[in-house]
Amino acid sequence: MSRFLSELDVAARLGLLIVLGFLAAVFVGPFIIPYSEVEIVGSVFSPPSLDHWLGTDNVGRDLLARILAGGQMTVIISFLATCGAFAIGVPLGIVSAIMGGWFDLIVTRIVDALMAFPGLILALIMLSALGTSLPALLLVMSVLSSTIVFRLTRAVAADVAAMEYIEIARLRGENMRWFLFKEVLPNVVPTLLTEFGLRFVYAAILISSLSFLGIGVQPPHADLGGMVKENSLAITFGRMAPILPALALAILAIGINLVVDGLLKRNADLDLHK
């Protein structure tokens, strides 16, 4: 672990600190803070005070408690959607790379078509039909995000599949499943890990944008994007209420991007040293 840390640059270590701090805040914070995210504790849009560090929101709830709970919601949804994207993209990518032929052709064409589309627009179209239940949101986000996971996995797996030890395994007559899990997957993992970070940021910003537009997480639940929408009126009084939840999202995204950037640089360095 310490060796792993020493290989990262300062910016990436800072990013790691931000991400861990954020996760600790949204998962432990709600137990420490004296207010719940649903109780009304003051007047509407009151400015920050000693009792309410970030002030109150559009119906007088403590904004800090709201942001911690909303951040937790955003993290959980984004994590599930990203896992969904990998659950779809990785197996399809590996199988496509190894099998080739018509299977590869069909899946690649579908993915190309999906990627010819602006993601947010496709999400809006699908959600207009499926409705905005949580399973529908997760499904749409997973499918949208899986296209890039598929392409990446397919490319990396194709590289790996062309190597000699794979050829030997093939000649030995190993079966497909052994092949995937013992030979191909371990070689794809480092690349996929950094991609997981990028996909997570994509998912977090997508779900927040959808919620901000009123088509994501529905009340009474709220994620960070929904809170921006709830509090948007406050901006005309010069209050920060809609900016703070958005800032929380940005901090998370910046933290993850810093770590991913550092990992990418480190992987590039390792490649050079080969």
Next chain:
Amino acid sequence: MADNSIQALVLKRLASGLVTLLIVSLLVFVGTEILPGDVAQAVLGQQATPEAVQAIRDQLGLERPAAVRYLEWLADFALGDLGTSLVSGREISEMIGQRLSNTFFLAAVAAVIAIPLSVGLGLLAALYEGRPTDKGISILTLIFVSLPDFLLGYILLLLGAVVLGWFPALSKLSDSMTFWQQLNAVALPCLTLALVTSSHTMRLTRAAVLSVMHQPYVEMAALKGASRKRIILRHALPNALSPILNIVMLTLAFLVVGVVVVEAVFNYAGMGRLMIDAVSKRDMPLVQACGLIFASVYVLLNLTADILSLLTNPRRRRPK
């Protein structure tokens, strides 16, 4: 090798662009049809009486097979008939007209800011690779890439409209305004859009220019003693032109999608808000029309980028 003449290649690319458009239209249509139940039921929700459901089913012609409805919809669309809205009962083409031009105005002004900004900064970062200028620009863009569009929007709104009071908080256009008044009205959303998209395209420009600068022929030119200016203008730029043109088109494509969130922040009456309203009211014909327009513009811009890159980069004319 008559097959590889430039006209034939461009035609081939145009044809495949047309196929992409068809697939996209199919996706739009299928996307709104993937309901587990029935569109009419979903549109009405709680108020679904059997008569009301039947009325909508008749209006949408749901009794007929989906393939027939798709072809009809596509043919009508190509002829300019976008159908009627389920919610308001108005002609969709009438609802879209003004909003489409509002959105194009917004995107055009944003493009005028975004393209020089992103290409300029990208070049600057590439030329000073590894030095403080480059690192500064790179960290700044990494932060901007991570910012959600609405955060930038609200920060600019707070600064520009509330604190400084230079610009209106609601971006409303009307015909009685002069061009300068209109520009003033859209200044904040345009700036938001420009900043959001520039950070992406700046990173792409930097990477494109650097990959050219690391080519052996650039090193060769330097070894021959060519001046830095000559290397950049005579050797690097012609080769970087194709990726940069591509990036410019990509910026435009990003802009087209970026408008959806930015219009919501500034309450701007454009296509993005029309589509959001349609989605939340489940006005399927309107969703389909907006979706197809957004997607077509996006595909056409990408197609233009590809063709420009074919024209500016002779290497791409040879099959690998």
